[in-house]
Amino acid sequence: DQQVKQNSPSLSVQEGRISILNCDYTNSMFDYFLWYKKYPAEGPTFLISISSIKDKNEDGRFTVFLNKSAKHLSLHIVPSQPGDSAVYFCAASGTSYDKVIFGPGTSLSVIP
Amino acid sequence: GAVVSQHPSWVICKSGTSVKIECRSLDFQATTMFWYRQFPKQSLMLMATSNEGSKATYEQGVEKDKFLINHASLTLSTLTVTSAHPEDSSFYICSAKRGGYGYTFGSGTRLTVV
Numbered sequence: 001d002q003q004v005k006q007n008s009p010s011l012s013v014q015e016g017r018i019s020i021l022n023c024d025y026t027n028s029m030f031d032y033f034l035w036y037k038k039y040p041a042e043g044p045t046f047l048i049s050i051s052s053i054k055d056k057n058e059d060g061r062f063t064v065f066l067n068k069s070a071k072h073l074s075l076h077i078v079p080s081q082p083g084d085s086a087v088y089f090c091a092a093s094g095t096s097y098d099k100v101i102f103g104p105g106t107s108l109s110v111i112p
Numbered sequence: 113g114a115v116v117s118q119h120p121s122w123v124i125c126k127s128g129t130s131v132k133i134e135c136r137s138l139d140f141q142a143t144t145m146f147w148y149r150q151f152p153k154q155s156l157m158l159m160a161t162s163n164e165g166s167k168a169t170y171e172q173g174v175e176k177d178k179f180l181i182n183h184a185s186l187t188l189s190t191l192t193v194t195s196a197h198p199e200d201s202s203f204y205i206c207s208a209k210r211g212g213y214g215y216t217f218g219s220g221t222r223l224t225v226v
Contacts, residue, residue: 034214043118043205043217044156089155093215100146100207100215104155 004103019077023090030092080110118218135206141186142208150203162189196225
């Protein structure tokens, strides 16, 4: 039973345009959500997070939106750059649920 | 700050032998560390939660006698893959949580069992 879902295994975007990566979750105990970027044979790198008390968090080109009622979050990257090409993992945890559970990932390709 | 070092970065071992992977928090103390594994083109699957000074908590389906976890100090957790078989070949990653920094991951260990 997959608690964190990323239904798009891959996404291609033109350089300079917006990349939107989506994530859905099922466990209502989750109250903290994270996005990680990962290159092959490397550990994940933290990008941005959001607490359930917020619906938006922005850091430079990265913005995460959270819709608690829909159990949905999304990561927006604007403008997309070729260096953003990687696998992006959505992850979730909770204050009373310390484990971080990862989604299956979305492979983003930014085309120059 | 909040650096996690994982060693070795890759290892090849013969079937039936044991392999130890180390995860160190370099500039902070981590009472809890997490071990993940990732198969090619799949997500990171949580294997176990490593607790300093106590037994690890394993996820359902993970054999605790095969994947031995020791968290003897606040800066070191080890994962030992015992009697490794080719199906244990995978990418193993540890992480630690530090207050204010969230979760930091090691660089991972590529295990190949031949």
